[in-house]
Amino acid sequence: MDLARKLAILADAAKYDASCASSGAKRSNGRLGKARGLGDTDGVGICHSYTPDGRCVSLLKLLLTNWCVYDCRFCVNRVTSDTPRARFTVDEVVFLTVEFYKRNYIEGLFLSSGIIQSPDYTMEQLAEVARRLRQDERFFGYVHLKAVPGASGELLEKAGRYADRMSANVELPTDADLKKLAPEKSMKTVDLTMSALRDRLIESKAERKKTRSAPRFMPAGQSTQMVVGASPANDRDILTTATRLYTGQNLKRVYYSAYSPFLGADGDLPAMTPPLIREHRLYQADWLVRFYGFDASELTMPDAPDLSLEHDPKLSWALRHPAFFPVDVNTAPRADLLRVPGFGTRTVGRIMKLRTRRRVREADLRAMRTPMNRAGPFIRVPGGEVIKKTPELLIERFKPSDRQMRLFTRRLAVDQLERPA
Amino acid sequence: MIVVGVSHDFDQWCDHARRLLRRRVPPDAVAWRDADAGGSLFDPGVEDSGTAPAVRLPATFLERARTVACHRDESRWAVLYRLVWRIGVEGDRGLLLDAADPDVRPFEVMHKQVRFDAHKAKAFVRFRKVDDDADGERYLAWHRPEHRVLPLVGPFFARRFGVMRWTIFTPHQSADWDGRSLTYGPGVDRDPMSERDGPNDNMEELWKTYYRNIFNPARIKTGAMLKEMPRRYWSTMPETGIIDELLREAPERVKTMMARQQDENPGAEAFLPPKGHRSLPQLRSAARQCEGCELCDVGTQTVFGEGPKDARLMFVGEQPGDEEDLAGRPFVGPAGRLFDEALAAAGIDRAAVYVTNAVKHFRHEPRGKRRIHMKPTVSQVRACLPWLRSEIEQVRPAIIVALGATAGQALLGRTYRVTQQRGELIDSEQWGAAVLGTIHPSAILRMPDQSTRDQAFEQFVHDLRTAAAAA
Numbered sequence: 105m106d107l108a109r110k111l112a113i114l115a116d117a118a119k120y121d122a123s124c125a126s127s128g129a130k131r132s133n134g135r136l137g138k139a140r141g142l143g144d145t146d147g148v149g150i151c152h153s154y155t156p157d158g159r160c161v162s163l164l165k166l167l168l169t170n171w172c173v174y175d176c177r178f179c180v181n182r183v184t185s186d187t188p189r190a191r192f193t194v195d196e197v198v199f200l201t202v203e204f205y206k207r208n209y210i211e212g213l214f215l216s217s218g219i220i221q222s223p224d225y226t227m228e229q230l231a232e233v234a235r236r237l238r239q240d241e242r243f244f245g246y247v248h249l250k251a252v253p254g255a256s257g258e259l260l261e262k263a264g265r266y267a268d269r270m271s272a273n274v275e276l277p278t279d280a281d282l283k284k285l286a287p288e289k290s291m292k293t294v295d296l297t298m299s300a301l302r303d304r305l306i307e308s309k310a311e312r313k314k315t316r317s318a319p320r321f322m323p324a325g326q327s328t329q330m331v332v333g334a335s336p337a338n339d340r341d342i343l344t345t346a347t348r349l350y351t352g353q354n355l356k357r358v359y360y361s362a363y364s365p366f367l368g369a370d371g372d373l374p375a376m377t378p379p380l381i382r383e384h385r386l387y388q389a390d391w392l393v394r395f396y397g398f399d400a401s402e403l404t405m406p407d408a409p410d411l412s413l414e415h416d417p418k419l420s421w422a423l424r425h426p427a428f429f430p431v432d433v434n435t436a437p438r439a440d441l442l443r444v445p446g447f448g449t450r451t452v453g454r455i456m457k458l459r460t461r462r463r464v465r466e467a468d469l470r471a472m473r474t475p476m477n478r479a480g481p482f483i484r485v486p487g488g489e490v491i492k493k494t495p496e497l498l499i500e501r502f503k504p505s506d507r508q509m510r511l512f513t514r515r516l517a518v519d520q521l522e523r524p525a
Numbered sequence: 526m527i528v529v530g531v532s533h534d535f536d537q538w539c540d541h542a543r544r545l546l547r548r549r550v551p552p553d554a555v556a557w558r559d560a561d562a563g564g565s566l567f568d569p570g571v572e573d574s575g576t577a578p579a580v581r582l583p584a585t586f587l588e589r590a591r592t593v594a595c596h597r598d599e600s601r602w603a604v605l606y607r608l609v610w611r612i613g614v615e616g617d618r619g620l621l622l623d624a625a626d627p628d629v630r631p632f633e634v635m636h637k638q639v640r641f642d643a644h645k646a647k648a649f650v651r652f653r654k655v656d657d658d659a660d661g662e663r664y665l666a667w668h669r670p671e672h673r674v675l676p677l678v679g680p681f682f683a684r685r686f687g688v689m690r691w692t693i694f695t696p697h698q699s700a701d702w703d704g705r706s707l708t709y710g711p712g713v714d715r716d717p718m719s720e721r722d723g724p725n726d727n728m729e730e731l732w733k734t735y736y737r738n739i740f741n742p743a744r745i746k747t748g749a750m751l752k753e754m755p756r757r758y759w760s761t762m763p764e765t766g767i768i769d770e771l772l773r774e775a776p777e778r779v780k781t782m783m784a785r786q787q788d789e790n791p792g793a794e795a796f797l798p799p800k801g802h803r804s805l806p807q808l809r810s811a812a813r814q815c816e817g818c819e820l821c822d823v824g825t826q827t828v829f830g831e832g833p834k835d836a837r838l839m840f841v842g843e844q845p846g847d848e849e850d851l852a853g854r855p856f857v858g859p860a861g862r863l864f865d866e867a868l869a870a871a872g873i874d875r876a877a878v879y880v881t882n883a884v885k886h887f888r889h890e891p892r893g894k895r896r897i898h899m900k901p902t903v904s905q906v907r908a909c910l911p912w913l914r915s916e917i918e919q920v921r922p923a924i925i926v927a928l929g930a931t932a933g934q935a936l937l938g939r940t941y942r943v944t945q946q947r948g949e950l951i952d953s954e955q956w957g958a959a960v961l962g963t964i965h966p967s968a969i970l971r972m973p974d975q976s977t978r979d980q981a982f983e984q985f986v987h988d989l990r991t992a993a994a995a996a
């Protein structure tokens with residue numbers, strides 16, 4: 105099979121992987137004119153292209169192979185699927201990465217794989233690609249490897265030495281879901297793999313504090329991915345699992361990928377795609393937890409465990425907590441400003457700065473491009489109109505008719521979109 | 526009114542502004558112009574007589590001003606001078622915090638536009654390899670930014686691609702890296718590579734292949750794409766050339782994805798007779814009604830296994846062939862005849878063994894009047910497995926011989942490889958028997974010459990003997 109054909113099959117097979125960001129790693133490559141090798145990673149990733157599905161291309165996202173000995177029902181590469189199969193050699197992946205990088209097509213490589221033979225055998229191959237890139241090609245771009253759950257500690261260690269980030273995928277939000285849809289996997293194995301990486305990461309940070317020349321380990325940390333909508337798990341379950349991973353396993357990112365019904369139509373899988381907006385809402389909720397001081401448990405309620413599809417999670421929270429508002433733009437603490445629908449972290453930062461100079465007025469908020477139709481009802485500004493009356497009135501104001509337009513005119517590219525204003 | 530020309534150079538503008546400030550010339554007394562021709566309209570020699578103390582500006586402002594200076598709008602110089610005046614002379618040091626201010630706003634807007642454009646230059650510059658000079662590889666790029674962003678992004682490329690030699694051309698300017706230093710030169714109006722002879726960089730085709738396949742045709746969001754990748758950048762990016770095609774193909778691709786994946790096989794399980802009614806004759810007659818997968822529509826009939834109920838040896842092939850389908854019996858075609866020969870050579874009596882297939886229907890493709898054999902798909906094998914399982918439960922053989930890869934994988938899992946494991950006796954808990962995999966007799970028939978055929982036949986007979994001895 106020629107390289108182009110393999111590339112077609114193995115890029116196609118990787119297209120459902122949500123993790124594409126390349127930020128968070130710094131790998132400097134010597135001084136100007138004295139480069140030690142090709143590329144660098146300066147902490148912020150670059151999206152090098154965009155596809156007509158609205159998503160960005162920042163990494164060369166590939167599977168080493170889409171052969172897989174497992175039979176996860178939601179996965180297109182499961183052993184019983186009839187998808188066309190291919191397998192790259194280590195050399196081929198290295199070649200594509202280096203040559204694409206040299207033409208400024210990509211920021212680096214995101215390499216995942218089906219399980220071939222055994223977790224160890226697979227991990228060995230993935231780690232070897234990374235080793236070749238770093239040692240033989242002197243490549244300083246971004247490398248993200250899949251951590252195969254169940255692979256041995258030594259292999260994870262080897263991979264983490266060369267990779268910027270690794271991800272062991274939880275796949276599904278609960279162990280019960282895994283039992284049903286991915287019988288060969290278990291939460292426990294994934295957890296053990298994540299813990300092994302976490303412990304090694306902590307250890308290596310401590311070593312580097314002592315000796316600066318100690319080798320780096322996985323500098324951009326670890327992430328994971330969950331398929332949403334293949335199982336009956338609700339958003340509360342999903343966010344609970346995500347929180348556990350952020351806090352317990354020190355993960356940098358949890359990616360959500362909407363289950364796509366084309367992937368398999370086993371009798372007990374849903375025949376419908378969960379609305380893409382659900383995936384989007386989860387990203388927004390995730391973002392609120394990581395950057396806005398929300399606790400995951402605040403965003404859904406035990407008796408209403410799913411995020412609202414109509415309103416973004418911040419607006420939903422606000423509508424449920426009318427007593428919290430209005431927030432006074434000129435006196436409220438930063439944490440309270442962050443809870444105002446329509447206020448992003450940038451807006452809040454600018455308000456805080458401007459406040460040291462003079463009182464903030466409505467015109468200032470408009471100049472900062474704050475969506476006043478959303479923020480207005482929740483704030484108090486000098487001389488400004490505040491439409492805060494009763495919860496009923498607020499809910500009335502944010503009725504779906506008003507929402508429809510916004511919802512679909514908004515872009516849905518994963519990495520940009522996840523920021524709730 | 527003093528008219529001052531600046532040739533798109535921030536340092537030159539700083540120079541002029543400094544002199545004007547030393548004379549405390551207020552903003553409304555100066556008109557700034559882009560001096561495209563080069564030289565300045567402002568004669569610094571004559572005017573350099575100011576005595577007022579120099580103004581001090583916050584470093585953050587200067588850094589952002591340098592970015593704004595790359596904007597193509599001529600008004601930028603005046604905006605910058607007004608801000609300098611208000612911050613430096615009038616002493617309003619927090620002015621930039623005031624987003625609503627009429628001078629701060631255009632400054633912010635231009636700053637944002639240039640930043641976007643510079644960021645897109647880092648993202649969208651596409652190098653092409655040209656091996657044309659004595660020193661070997663060299664990379665060229667042609668890019669069309671909105672603003673004069675090359676000085677802002679040159680160092681980025683020099684750092685990232687420091688081990689290569691390259692030149693980036695834009696309409697305003699070019700930047701060149703020779704491996705040691707970065708120099709800027711004049712711009713060009715058109716893609717300098719369009720006139721080069723010789724083949725294109727062949728990585729471009731692979732890149733398009735990647736782009737085509739990483740895109741999910743089930744999710745079209747061109748608005749989101751255009752927002753981040755406006756059309757004005759498209760002409761210099763190889764992958765954008767196939768976007769229209771991708772959009773046209775998308776509905777078709779979604780359909781194939783669905784057809785390929787939405788396999789609605791109920792599987793043979795649903796057609797098995799109830800437990801206690803699974804004798805071989807009962808199974809055989811139930812299998813006639815099987816609609817466990819789409820193959821029920823294509824074959825003439827279900828070809829069930831045959832042989833004595835107490836056979837010690839069971840043979841499993843792939844699926845019935847053309848002749849088997851018509852006869853309704855397994856292994857009666859050309860491969861069956863070779864199989865019989867091998868059995869005889871190994872001293873095995875066909876009447877004493879049970880012979881069946883992993884899939885009970887004939888998968889084929891009509892070609893003219895002929896029916897061409899097609900390998901059954903993995904999901905068809907899985908759908909059909911309950912029949913084989915029931916046969917094994919009834920016969921309870923000591924040894925099961927898997928003929929070919931399909932049977933081997935049906936019995937031993939997808940990781941089974943005939944090439945590596947043929948002739949081995951593998952204990953299978955699942956089947957309560959030992960499984961021995963070997964090649965399929967039809968594979969011997971397809972071999973190109975007599976001597977390899979003879980050799981393969983020998984080996985096949987040898988495997989059969991191993992199985993018979995173990996049974």
Ligand code: SF4
Pocket residue numbers: 792793812815816817818819820821827884885886905908909910912
């Ligand atoms: S091939 Fe097997 S499962 Fe499919 S219809 Fe025929 S007997 Fe049933």
